[in-house]
Amino acid sequence: MAESWVNSAERIGSDLHVELTGPGGRRAALIRALREAVRGGRLAPGTRLPPYRSLAADLGIARNTVADAYAELVAEGWLTARQGSGTRVAAGVAPPPGARPRGDAARGPEENAPRAPGIRHDLRQGTPDASSFPRAAWLASYRRALQRAPHAAFGPGDPAGRPELREALAEYLARARGVRADPGRIVVCSGFAHALRLLFPRVLRGPLAVEAYGLGFHRDLLAAASVRTVPLPLDEDGARVEALGRERAVLLTPAHQFPTGGPLHPERRAAVIDWARGRDGLVLEDDYDGEFRYDRKPVGALQGLDPERVVHVGSVSKSLSPALRLGWMVLPARCVSAVLEVKGEREAWASVPDQLALADFIASGSYDRHVRRMRQRYRGRRDRLVAALAQRAPHVGVTGVAAGLHAVLRLPPGTEGAVVEAAARRGIGLDGLARFRHPQAATSAPDGLVVGYATPAEHAYGSALEALCAVLPPE
């Protein structure tokens, strides 16, 4: 990343120089342009700015003007200047909610982020630490992939996905998740939601049994496809699969029930496979965080029990980044051609260079290294959460196994709504369990909070924990 200031300088020189013609002279104009670049997220916290002389030369202005502008912005707290490390964008400077970098109609970059307006401490579930994306290793894989790709890779894509990626995934999923995968039965997609869209209603039909607690946006997406979902009750052993009725398909999170946090009991794993065999049914296995187990080796994928009865779906959205929009389905043989037909003859749907980069990232061992590193980090965060609760709120227990990117805090009965509201008032982003309840669920889970401990950047986690403890109900 040693060159990053060069690029920033080019950007400043070419992209923002128009604003140097505004009122108040060049110094004022440069200050405005830099402030806007920081505020709009173009210059990220920590980015090193170009040396005075380079920027001055690029912009055709005096070196002193640049030095003055930098000094002013350091004084204002936008930049920091430290001996030996140059001038950098200050760490705490984040674009304010609703920042509009240029043009009122453009939404600011931070509106892309999980950071919704007013959220200071983001403990919402569902996303990895975006600041941990392995930029250098990913770039290395991307470069190799681009150099090595046959010309045909830049032509129309195969809807199944690149063979290099399907081969790498087959090997990885077999090794890491116990999936019985063969590249011919893997279809690359953009993630679990895309998999649902591909399957329903043209490959599979509703009604679909789902866990009584789960992601509302999956239910909404199914409803939009006119697929009725039927809630399956949950207990401490996971979904009560013996309650499956006339449905032909069931959506499960066997490794780590989302959101309640337990694995599906081995007997139930066997039972749901029996059920599927008996009624020519299918299990959709959402293996959303299967790589992250902290107390023991991860439980293998349900798909390993019967590849003809399970559609195994995974993605890099939790392990690497949701920004890549890369996922995969491992399909029973009889479903492959139907899914490809829905995808469409010339519809690759996922960037081919990214597919090739991921294939290299997996094959080169970078994926394993990254998952190991994040496993350590998230495990540490979970431990810190447990320790903070033990000290500050010992009556609030953490339920579920030590796994994944979120934990469920069991709250005293009747307090969930008030805690979620108090959190919102203090700028803490998190959800209560109630938010994940299927509207037709027969019973309700005890009061609880779903805490996404992976979401904040490392440096922001401590203060998020502090803020969380402050809104928990007294004993």
Added chain:
Amino acid sequence: MAESWVNSAERIGSDLHVELTGPGGRRAALIRALREAVRGGRLAPGTRLPPYRSLAADLGIARNTVADAYAELVAEGWLTARQGSGTRVAAGVAPPPGARPRGDAARGPEENAPRAPGIRHDLRQGTPDASSFPRAAWLASYRRALQRAPHAAFGPGDPAGRPELREALAEYLARARGVRADPGRIVVCSGFAHALRLLFPRVLRGPLAVEAYGLGFHRDLLAAASVRTVPLPLDEDGARVEALGRERAVLLTPAHQFPTGGPLHPERRAAVIDWARGRDGLVLEDDYDGEFRYDRKPVGALQGLDPERVVHVGSVSKSLSPALRLGWMVLPARCVSAVLEVKGEREAWASVPDQLALADFIASGSYDRHVRRMRQRYRGRRDRLVAALAQRAPHVGVTGVAAGLHAVLRLPPGTEGAVVEAAARRGIGLDGLARFRHPQAATSAPDGLVVGYATPAEHAYGSALEALCAVLPPE
């Protein structure tokens, strides 16, 4: 790309070294591994192989063994060795149809390509020259984008797309296509087919008027969404928009009718906007190749006439590569939120790093440079086609304006079917006009061939033209 052999060597060393333990000693194993790498497309034609000594060191084998293996493969025609340029993969070596690089279930990379089994000369429409993808410039943009991206870029995406890309597109589309774009009304998508899926049936309803000749896979996709399409007759001035009936939306290719090749007459452009204003209707403008006009400045986008009545859709699929799956919609203000809702709250659908790379690619001028270069190249190919026909088949005229990535050859009446069949027998991939006819079209176009002159690699175009001329009907 000076380093590309280094990466090949790493790949050979790490990825294929298992096969060096096979039967027949190391020399035989290395020959097998290299042959498979070429056959499977891992080592593309023209790729320079590592020097003997490097590969020998990487693999831990004797230098002579590598030299012998290279010599054997040169003898077999897989590699070429030329003084001063080292050992390279031979140009004519393409994976045979159905090649399976590793594991029987994996499809070979070339099955991804437009090159369907049995096609030796690919003159099918719809794709740019895949061998011209600007790898180095794209990689440079990707690197800058990755270095410059704020952390939040690796979190959940905005369904509208990255603001950096929407801003770059707004500026570019205004300048190059006369689109009245504002970043807040641009929604990033995967291409035109994705735009159709987003619009129908949840934002717009059928029936949809379409040009009597067009892409069958658009019609199929609409049919799958239960949208009825109604054919609009075509004449030399484009779609006869005065024939629009009770529909509320019409899909047009105003810059260059696909496939017949003429622009929509200025009066009809005005008329269709009037129609849309009068019935609260919408025009979908498929600007699939608007940047490629060879005889004059491209006609501006229809959208410029009334941004509230036109959904302008473009992509990089023709200008850069369909493998990136990047496109955009410029929407009337009233449609933006409905489209974003269909896309889904956390559904970015297009790779964020690629979006950022494209923003840089456009803002840095690389996109303009690439389009200019390809315009020159395709213009040259069109000229060669016209010249070849003038000499070899003067009774076969080229119709339509000098634009785009395909030409339509007017054939003597009653010959189209026989020519398409003869072409198929000789391994020439191309289509007759009949293939693009809407099944309910009232009339049929005269016999014609749709020749995609952009598809072959530069070195393969001459022989494709030769092959084409050989199957044209005699005078």
